[in-house]
Amino acid sequence: xxxxxxxxxxxxxxxxxxxxxxxxxxxxxxxxxxxxxxxxxxxxxxxxxxxxxxxxxxxxxxxxxxxxxxxxxxxxxxxxxxxxxxxxxxxxxxxxxxxxxxxxxxxxxxxxxxxxxxxxxxxxxxxxxxxxxxxxxxxxxxxxxxxxxxxxxxxxxxxxxxxxxxxxxxxxxxxxxxxxxxxxxxxxxxxxxxxxxxxxxxxxxxxxxxxxxxxxxxxxxxxxxxxxxxxxxxxxxxxxxxxxxxxxxxxxxx
Amino acid sequence: xxxxxxxxxxxxxxxxxxxxxxxxxxxxxxxxxxxxxxxxxxxxxxxxxxxxxxxxxxxxxxxxxxxxxxxxxxxxxxxxxxxxxxxxxxxxxxxxxxxxxxxxxxxxxxxxxxxxxxxxxxxxxxxxxxxxxxxxxxxxxxxxxxxxxxxxxxxxxxxxxxxxxxxxxxxxxxxxxxxxxxxxxxxxxxxxxxxxxxxxxxx
Numbered sequence: 001x002x003x004x005x006x007x008x009x010x011x012x013x014x015x016x017x018x019x020x021x022x023x024x025x026x027x028x029x030x031x032x033x034x035x036x037x038x039x040x041x042x043x044x045x046x047x048x049x050x051x052x053x054x055x056x057x058x059x060x061x062x063x064x065x066x067x068x069x070x071x072x073x074x075x076x077x078x079x080x081x082x083x084x085x086x087x088x089x090x091x092x093x094x095x096x097x098x099x100x101x102x103x104x105x106x107x108x109x110x111x112x113x114x115x116x117x118x119x120x121x122x123x124x125x126x127x128x129x130x131x132x133x134x135x136x137x138x139x140x141x142x143x144x145x146x147x148x149x150x151x152x153x154x155x156x157x158x159x160x161x162x163x164x165x166x167x168x169x170x171x172x173x174x175x176x177x178x179x180x181x182x183x184x185x186x187x188x189x190x191x192x193x194x195x196x197x198x199x200x201x202x203x204x205x206x207x208x209x210x211x212x213x214x215x216x217x218x219x220x221x222x223x224x225x226x227x228x229x230x231x232x233x234x235x236x237x238x239x240x241x242x243x244x245x246x247x248x249x250x251x252x253x254x
Numbered sequence: 255x256x257x258x259x260x261x262x263x264x265x266x267x268x269x270x271x272x273x274x275x276x277x278x279x280x281x282x283x284x285x286x287x288x289x290x291x292x293x294x295x296x297x298x299x300x301x302x303x304x305x306x307x308x309x310x311x312x313x314x315x316x317x318x319x320x321x322x323x324x325x326x327x328x329x330x331x332x333x334x335x336x337x338x339x340x341x342x343x344x345x346x347x348x349x350x351x352x353x354x355x356x357x358x359x360x361x362x363x364x365x366x367x368x369x370x371x372x373x374x375x376x377x378x379x380x381x382x383x384x385x386x387x388x389x390x391x392x393x394x395x396x397x398x399x400x401x402x403x404x405x406x407x408x409x410x411x412x413x414x415x416x417x418x419x420x421x422x423x424x425x426x427x428x429x430x431x432x433x434x435x436x437x438x439x440x441x442x443x444x445x446x447x448x449x450x451x452x453x454x455x456x457x
Contacts, residue, residue: 040275043444045377071267074444076399096265098375098401098442121403123375167371 004215004253005045005222008229008242009170009202010035012051012081015065019226021178023130023146026052029230029238032065036072042242046076048101048170048224050128052145054082055104063091070096080128084112086119093120101170103128104143107150107157110164117165125168126200127161129154131187132174139187146174154187155194162195169199170224176204180227183210188218200224208243212251223253256455257292259319260284261309263335264300269441272448278455284313294455295319295328299335303359303404304347306335316352323354327432331454334402337428337435346404354433357408362421370421373403378426378438380416386429387457388415388436388450396446398426398438405437 010032011018017035018026032049039047049069054061061082070077079092080101089100100120106113106127117125130142131154141152152160158169171191173184183204192199198221201214205225214220232239248254256273258266260282273280273296281288289295297319299306310316322328332340341351344359351359364370377397382389398418405424408414415434418426427436434454440447 040444067265067267070265071271073268074272074441074447076401076442094264096268121371121373123371123373123401 007046007048007224009048009224009226013053023174023177033072035240038240040074044075048078051081056144067095099124099126101126101128107143113164113166122165122167125166127166128170130172130174155190158191158195162197171199173203178227179204180206183214185218188220192219208247208251256280256294258282258296272441276452286318289318295330297332297336302346303344304349306339307349329432332435356410357406359404360407361404364421374420375401378418380426382416383414386415388453390453392449399442400438
């Protein structure tokens with residue numbers, strides 16, 4: 001088994017790839033297929049695509065785009081955004097996607113997690129949690145691309161998701177998203193310490209050293225990042241990149 | 255020409271694209287005449303054993319496959335369910351398999367208190383059991399991506415090309431003359447999978 005998966009998390013808006021900061025100001029960074037082709041050349045363990053406007057617009061996933069992405073993708077693929085029915089999930093699987101990622105609709109209708117897990121197995125059901133610290137330093141869970149606050153705190157929501165059959169949690173820090181200032185370690189530690197399923201840390205990675213901190217101090221099972229894999233240098237030039245094995249080893253991963 | 259058999263079990267896009275990216279001309283087909291003229295075959299597959307056999311039967315491909323593989327000795331690569339269909343039977347269903355391999359397909363079985371989940375999903379190494387062109391020049395620590403609930407049990411040790419470990423050692427690839435099969439997904443195993451496909455296509 002690979003010890004720690006390192007996963008580029010790529011955001012779709014319309015037909016293009018974007019990158020946000022604190023879940024805001026999506027900046028166009030290129031064509032998704034082109035990005036997939038570049039990641040194919042690297043030894044990427046897994047790719048995640050999130051359609052960040054599907055749920056807000058209450059529309060279906062873009063199956064056409066997803067089909068093209070899956071056809072180009074030479075590694076396991078997870079997709080999230082706008083999934084509200086088992087039929088949609090089934091269709092996404094038939095396109096060659098391995099993992100279904102749900103977020104807003106899971107909060108709206110938690111039993112969907114159970115139904116999905118019954119249909120495809122827990123391994124393929126990922127619940128994505130968007131967390132943000134409030135004024136008093138308490139973490140809260142948001143949905144609809146960070147626009148809507150829910151009653152859940154990320155720990156109890158992660159536990160509930162696990163109980164309902166989620167096989168994995170992607171834990172995003174809204175505060176750290178796009179900042180490249182490092183992961184929110186207390187958040188990761190709190191959540192990963194409260195569940196038995198893998199927690200994928202996301203939000204804030206700026207260097208490979210940050211991965212290692214999220215794993216060794218935060219207890220993350222896997223690592224996801226966006227900006228770090230699509231930007232290069234201090235002026236944030238768009239450049240798809242991925243650390244090689246040597247670099248991961250040098251920070252104590254895999 | 256290399257022909258990927260399309261019998262309606264999932265998206266063959268990544269497989270076809272990976273083969274194309276190693277500069278091998280490829281056709282995706284369920285047409286008997288096209289399969290008849292193929293020089294090499296790939297039988298992919300996602301889904302259940304009975305559904306796979308039923309689809310092959312509906313498309314009237316069983317006879318032509320038997321002819322190509324057993325009589326003409328055309329090289330064939332089975333991937334995941336595709337390989338499992340080479341076996342005699344499966345615990346997943348009632349239908350007979352293609353029966354080219356003295357093997358059966360069984361479900362992963364762990365002790366009740368095991369935390370191992372089914373399907374098995376993840377990257378694993380191979381423990382290669384015999385020298386074969388399929389793994390020629392592959393990296394020592396190469397990893398391959400698996401998604402499956404069932405695996406082969408071979409009655410003939412010599413058919414086992416590699417094993418991998420998930421709870422116990424299971425058969426992760428097989429070879430018997432022109433018949434080759436892999437439980438993992440080369441098309442989802444980036445560089446490592448590409449090398450395996452290239453080896454199949456060029457040997």
